[in-house]
Amino acid sequence: MNEDYYELLGVSRDASQDQIKKAYRKLARTLHPDVNPDPDAAEKFKLVSQAYETLSNEEKRRMYDMGGGPGGMGGGGFGGFSDIFDMFTGGMGQRNAGPVPRTQRGGDLLQRVNVELADVIRGSEKTVRFTSAAVCPRCYGSCGEPDTKPVTCTVCKGQGHVQRVVQSLLGQMATVTVCSACQGHGDIIEHPCVECSGYGRVRDERELRVKIPAGAETGVRLRLRSEGEAGVAGGPSGDLFIEIHVERHPVFVREGDNLQTVLELPMTAAALGATITLETFDGPQEVVVPAGSQPGDEVRLRGLGVTGLSSGRRGDIRVSLKIVVPTKLNERQRELLSELATLRGEEKPESKVPEQGVFSWLRDKFNGR
Ligand SMILES: [Zn+2]
Ligand SMILES: [Zn+2]
Structure with missing residues (x-):
């Protein structure tokens, strides 16, 4: 994989869920776009969030540890995000977070390809078939039915968050929480696409011609950028990794x-x-x-x-x-x-x-x- 999730979060491979959560919280405090306007930090924040999303889920973490890649269908789902967001705003106090986009990068895929010895003598091409997530052919990643548009959330007025003033022992305090009506997106898809249930992507069988380089050995991984899973809601695609396995030859x-x-x-x-x-x-x-x-x-x-x-x-x-x-x-x-x-x-x-x-x-x- 291009980025080691454990390294990104700065935790050991046997870190507990508690340690992972703490490490993410700490990083989020310095990298969140609200605190850090540097675009590099925003990029890092995305990666770190992706790492947290995977490692904080026992199932996904096991898949990742086994080398199955961070993705998997629905791996880029937004399920855990509102938790993170809550946690974050909780930790930061009254930060004014804008609406959260639905889009998310698709997961990376790892695909093993068996080749014969003859294929690596001078290099060759192979057809690889695999299951992936593709952009929904009905809504093209917009998540809504054709000819419909998301409507601005009336609860938060498109802000993605709501402010509440509460009385406490210390006096009046304003707290900011994610808008539960729109899950922080600021708008609502009233008519989710029937093809993809509003995720903007569908399961798909794919076929790809892959160049096998001359001299490749078993275990060599090729990276095909943006050939992995399609992103959620029209987000960028992940990468496809091809792991080569050279079969035994009866003579050589x-x-x-x-x-x-x-x-x-x-x-x-x-x-x-x-x-x-x-x-x-x-x-x-x-x-x-x-x-x-x-x-x-x-x-x-x-x-x-x-x-x-x-x-x-x-x-x-x-x-x-x-x-x-x-x-x-x-x-x-x-x-x-x-x-x-x-x-x-x-x-x-x-x-x-x-x-x-x-x-x-x-x-x-x-x-x-
Ligand atoms: Zn769709
Ligand atoms: Zn809202």
Whole structure:
């Protein structure tokens, strides 16, 4: 996610509801547009409010912790806002807060996309289908039925708040509270849109072509701005995050920008040398196995691996040789091998330690060399 909600509020990930509330209250006192005219502060206040909206709701908080993004359908709902507003005005005393707009930014979405190894060799495009919130096709986010307009609230006269004078021990005190007739919006939608019930957005199945960058690895997240949920009441859209998951390939295992594979070949081919055709992402390629190749030897096909995400250069294919000793010999084959052994003076092999020494041989074996 672009903003960490816990960081925004300055609380730890295991903060209690009480701590979260206190932290938000403190920030709101310095960032609220009524106190701080700086537009940066207003932007921050919006983010902080969004963070509070999510973290103060156990359900939404759990979703967020699981990486499901801050949104979810209705996640941007205005449900908790009047509480916050009450709390805020309560804390601030008689501040003169204007009407609260209905609009709110849509939630961010996180969508996992499975791609094949072939897709990230040079990069590709994928169609992603997902459910999101879209601008209501009937009211276009105005929340009211077509050809109707919100009417100014008669209780607060469009102010969004009402002032009451109460007698207290300290004398007369004016308190400002959110207008309950219009929930602080200053106007009332008398005829809510029947399609979206007055939220200005509806659930929608979407389809999007997404560019998969060359060299992307599992876990890489792409951010598509404004492709997330539509905002409430015509507010700006959230972002869409695409998390890439590269599926396993039956032949090639990725190691950075290189691809590794194993080629099985008979003992005779290893001794005599051979040229073997390997199907790669660049079509069939010749793997030249030199005469006298040993088990575990490697043949490299340069520049046929994965394109580096930042370097733009392609890695190699590394072919490890697995040399197979024949197990089922018929009479004739046994004869020929025995003859070969005799010719090479190998009929009676003696106990012999590898030239490089036992220790370093075993060490190399465990290191996979
Ligand atoms: Zn509508
Ligand atoms: Zn009102």
